[in-house]
Amino acid sequence: MTDRELIVPPTMQRIVERAGYVPAVKVGATVFCAGQVGRSVELEVITDPEAQFLACWENLRVVLQAAGCTFEDVVDMTTYHVQMSTHMPVFRAVKNRVFPRGTCAWTTIGVSELAHPGLLVEIKCVAVKRDSSAT
DSSP states (O other): OOOEEEEOOGGGHHHHHHHOOOSEEEETTEEEEEEEESBOTTOOBOOSHHHHHHHHHHHHHHHHHHTTOOGGGEEEEEEEEETHHHHHHHHHHHHHHHSOTTSSEEEEEEESOOSSTTOOEEEEEEEEOOOTTOO
């Protein structure tokens, strides 16, 4: 049997109640994050692309933090993009401001739509919490 911990930050309890999934599951030192999107705590989609991308990264940060991790612990990331060629320059600029460059495997996938109208990106990742006692 594995030590499986459900990760639900207090600000994301609504998504569990509405959609029936948890933002992340931690097994040992590995954290499997569900796809995060750019919406408010009230689950409203943010319409401005740059603001939506910032909110998406912030939501991912909150989930990782609740699991005891940071962006530096991410080892694999997949991003799903609506209208990828249109929005990728802004997404990449936001990513480069908030996420450490060159620290994980990253796959980008263009999709026709996401779970709710107006969503432009979804970020799914796997993080491995580093041993703080390691030198």
